[in-house]
Amino acid sequence: MAALLHLLNQGFDVFSLALIATLVAFGFAVQYVETRTVRPRRNYLRAALVSAALALVLVAMPLSIGSGLIVGLMLWGGFSAAGLVWAVYYERSEPL
Known part of the structure; x- marks a missing residue:
């Protein structure tokens, strides 16, 4: 939805094409x-x-918008x- 709104407002550019390609690749993944x-590979791939x-x-x-990066990196990590x-604990505690 966000990609569609971006295309309607901004038109096609490199960022839009990269965004669409990333979303399609993520969907296939x-x-x-x-x-x-x-299992157990599925849970690790989900993580x-x-x-x-x-x-x-x-x-x-x-x-991409030029904002601060430190807080995002800390949250992501x-x-x-x-x-x-969680994936390691789940795989060790749940039976196959």
Whole structure:
């Protein structure tokens, strides 16, 4: 939705094409992880996909508008580490 609004307001440019390509690639990655992988690899790939999405929101977006980067990097690192800890703990505690 945000990509469509950006295209309607700004027209086509390099940022718009990169945004659309990233969203399409992310959609294919999510579909692949959910349909073609099995546990325990699926949970680790889910954590990696969430980390990549958080990197786009917390690091790439502020970087593209020229905003501060330190807080976004700290949040991204913390959330990504928490997701990895959750995936490791879940795989060790839940039976296959």
